[in-house]
Amino acid sequence: MKNLLEIRNLKITTLRGRETVHLLNQVDLDIRKKCSFGIVGESGCGKSITANAVLGLLPYPLRVSEGSIRYESKNDEMDLLSLDAKALRAVRGREISMIFQEPMTSLDPIFTVEMQMFEALSFHHPEMSRSAMRERALEMLHRVNIPRPEQTLASYPHQLSGGQLQRIMIAIALINDPRLLLADEPTTALDVTIQAQILRLMNDLKEQNDTSIVMITHDLGVIAETCEEVAVFYAGQIVEQADVAAIFHETAHPYTHGLLQAVTSLGGAERKLYTIPGIVPPGGQWSRGCRFADRCSRCMEKCKEMMPALTEVSPGHRCRCFLHSEEAES
Amino acid sequence: MSGQNRDLLLDVRHLQVYFPIRRGLMKKVVGHVHAVEDVSFTVRRKEVFALVGESGCGKSTTGSAILRLIEPTGGQVFFNGENLSALSEEQLRLKRRDMQFIFQNPYASLNPRMNVWQLLSEPLRVHFDLSQEELRARVGEMLTLIGMTPDQLERYPHQFSGGQKQRISIARALITHPSFVVADEPVSALDVSIQAQILNLMMELQQEMELSLVFISHDLNVVRHLSNRVGVMYLGSLMETGNTEDVYRHPVHPYTQALLSAVPSHDPLHKSKHIILEGDVPNPADPPSGCPFHTRCARCTARCREERPELREIAPDHFAACHQV
Amino acid sequence: MKQKNRPVRNRALPGNESILRQLWNDPMGRAGMIGVALIILLAVFAPWIAPYDVAKMNAKAKLTAPNASFWFGTDNFGRDVFSRIVYGARVSLIVGIVAVGIAAGFGYLLGMIAGFFEGRVETVIMMVMDVIFAFPSILLALFIVAALGTSIVNTMIAIGIVNIPVFCRTVRASVKTVKSTDYIANARSIGLKKMSILFRHVTPNVMAPFTVQATLALSGAILTEASMSFLGLGIQPPDPSWGSMLSDARKFMERAPWLVIFPALFIIITILSFNILGDALRDVLDPKLKL
Secondary structure (H helix, E strand, O other): OOOOEEEEEEEEEEEEOOEEEEEEEEEEEEEOOOOEEEEEOOOOOOHHHHHHHHOOOOOOOOEEEEEEEEEEOOOOEEEHHHOOHHHHHHHEOOOEEEEOOOHHHHOOOOOOHHHHHHHHHHHHOOOOOHHHHHHHHHHHHHHOOOOOHHHHHOOOHHHOOHHHHHHHHHHHHHOOOOOEEEEEOOOOOOOHHHHHHHHHHHHHHHHHHOOEEEEEEOOHHHHHHHOOEEEEEEOOEEEEEEEHHHHHHOOOOHHHHHHHHHHHOOOOOOOOOOOOOOOOOOOOOOOOOOOOHHHOOOOOHHHHHOOEOOEEEEOOEEEOOOOOOOOEOO | OOOOOOOEEEEEEEEEEEEEEEEOOOOEEEEEEEEEEEEEEEEEOOOEEEEEOOOOOOHHHHHHHHOOOOOOOEEEEEEOOEEHHHOOHHHHHHHOOOEEEEOOOHHHHOOOOOOHHHHHHHHHHHHOOOOHHHHHHHHHHHHHHOOOOHHHOOOOHHHOOHHHHHHHHHHHHHOOOOOEEEEEOOOOOOOHHHHHHHHHHHHHHHHHOOOEEEEEEOOHHHHHHHOOEEEEEEOOEEEEEEEHHHHHHOOOOHHHHHHHHHOOOOOOOOOOOOOOOOOOOOOOOOOOOOOOOOOOOOOOOHHHHHOOOOOEEEEOOEEEOOOOO | OOOOOOOOOOOOOOOOOOHHHHHHHOHHHHHHHHHHHHHHHHHHOHHHHOOOOOOOOOHHHOOOOOOOOOOOOEOOOOOEHHHHHHHHHHHHHHHHHHHHHHHHHHHHHHHHHHHHHOHHHHHHHHHHHHHHHHOOHHHHHHHHHHHHOOOHHHHHHHHHHHHHHHHHHHHHHHHHHHHOOHHHHHHHHHOOOHHHHHHHHHHHHHHHHHHHHHHHHHHHHHHHHHHHHHOOOOOOOOOOOHHHHHHHHHHHOOOOOHHHHHHHHHHHHHHHHHHHHHHHHHHHHOHHHOO
16 A cells, blocks of 8 residues: 555445435545645535544444545554444554644543643553653643643643644644644634644644644635645535645636635735635535536536546546546446 | 714724623622723724734724623724714614624524514614515615525525525614624634625625725735725734735734734745744733733834833824834 | 514424424424323313212222223222322323413513523522522422411412422523523614513523423422322322322232322323423424524
8 A cells, every 4th residue: 555544435424314415425535645635625515524534433423334444554554444443442543643623622621731641642552651651741742832831731721722722732643643643624713823833833743753644624725835735625525636736726626716716816906706606505415417516607518417527637636527527427 | 073074984092891800709800801902993984994813802892892782991982973982872772773783603693583584674673663565675675685585584594504694694784774884703604605705795785885894804815805994903902003905015013914924825836934923812811011912022122011002103094003113 | 663563473483384293293292292182181071081980989899900890990998090090180280280380480580580680689589599499399399388288279389489490590591591692792783672682582582491491390390299199298188199199009009009000100101291292392492403
């Protein structure tokens, strides 16, 4: 296996009443080693549940109905979907870590930072002594630029700011040297100046640690700042995937184009902003043709009838649109 | 004296909002959160004035305090030359016809048990004595303006998407034809592709209805796009104010400079050079002495630690509160 | 301000379906509704349903096991258990409804005042509520009845008083929650009067948890009545009450288990039905849960 993580034909469904609703279809992703990979999309596009599926954290009634998630650990290759609960716990936090959007609610308010860091450590390293754990915790806090780490260890979450908490979450996520970090909107709840701190920190850590990062966000600016490869999600599918420069400069899919236009027309000379008409379709209520068809300015007849396939438009650049390929999804 | 300038609609002078911190069984006041500290600015007719800053900087509190939705603890607000702070509650209530508020979260700001018709006709019923036909006509007119249709009148908020809900709250605020509106982060709860739709709608209506707008936002790109003038807030104080393009092109306050540089660029090939601020925003319950920004400022001097800088005019209509410029 | 000129359908509930229909469509709601409806039917049509006079003793048929003429058997005086249960439903329901009415009325008023006006008034009201709340409710109810004298009216008053704090707290909590929502701030920013805000915006949003609480309290009140009657301080003979029937049956439990089984069964069914209905109602009335 040449990649760290290979997701194949991932399908996620949920139950609405007695009805099965599809939230994610036909998602294929390859995360290379030492790569920062961006997943961008709007709410309900399936970007977060993809990450949750990797760690087996889908809340009921969501479930993976099809597909495989292969992961190459330090000494083994495995399908994460077929692991039992115990094996999965051994992967979580040790091999693959996750950080969430809300640092305020991701830490337990009744324990000190020290206890929560020790918990993360001792679960995977039961043999570690207290002093060794303390040393490791201090080292991690130092690495994520927490001022006064000793004092911070003894603090409770409510005594710390959002930026500090997010740095602690990152420290906890990286404390066991995972090889993959899933970051689900890690800076969305933070202010721009704090966001800049956190993004720089994550970039530095990736360089130092050989950790791959999957950055899930709705913010193209964050993608441009941090990622090498990008997948654009829309309505439970990948609509475009390429390296970051191609996404921004050789944009192929009309949706990606629209997203970019919407943000770059801000501050432009035109007072009227570029908009994508219509609304983001809610999960499962998708047409059988191209799911972006009714919002697309370049929609053709066949777009409403058939689902375009995700095909290569140039090496490493895939796009799901009939403008670039005649091929339809079977 | 505020009658001197006919162009002037809103004049905020030394606005101050402190929230008491209460502790213990007897709810004794043990301190104050300095949410807004000595904020002064003006808004002209048909102008969009933006208040921008990071969370907790007091921009939303300022917006609410202007309209006395939160009672200010100090300072005055003149609206059309009239001192709002001196009005009785009933006088203020009647004034609200002319000055409205758009809330951040349309999911929370619409009563879930009222349908669109009730939501939109309520402000008219409060302030005007209209017949049923007139009510219908005014509501219908507003519906067209926000791009909705009469068959949606019977529906309830939870049956709409976020963008549509925000359209309804905008309509609810504008249906009495106010001359002044405070919009508190009106798009930040919405999806990216929906934000632009709502911003366009707001700009159209602002032009059409000749509104003056105080637009509160943390999104620097949005603020640049739609405001004429801008005020940058930090820890309850105004750091810099002026013509939006001036402030964005030539920010003079070190905080404004850091804030603007922190915005991620949308071009992976030309990443912007960030000025990374160290540390965090101080606790507004225990604000630092002197300049509120001195704890994180690279150009901090002894004077900054002791003396609070006033807003000074450093170029025509461009003010900054900094000892170093 | 002009009056409302458009009929408002389903005031309590946004959406297009009536509450009853939605309850019916929910399996639990349906079960609760059927259970409650059965009890109500029993109570209302008791004179037609009950085959015998509840007080009529029959020396020849003491402690008869259930059979074709005495469906649920007879007690030690030869009285028909089925008839007594049917009339007992009446007592249970009346006591429950009146007691909950007292509790809900006072609780609503006090909760509204406490929640809306805050400050010292609130502190005093909530302190009194806490004191009432601190007593085990049965103990307090028994104490009140002991002070007032045993009668059906006093039983209802006692159970009512005991339940006031629950309502007061529920209402106050929802008033406070509703008051802090954006849509109340919105109503203020529109220029609505305080009283209009209270009646048009706060009250309808408080009604949902209030209704749910009332349903749940009803089952609690019925249970309290049964317990009090079981202890001999509730409904007095010869009025039949499920609780007192249980109490009287104690001595014959081994010889005539039906004397215990049937009243207990009806108590359980009633409590369960009201609880299930209350839970279903909570789901139906919460507009945020609906898509």
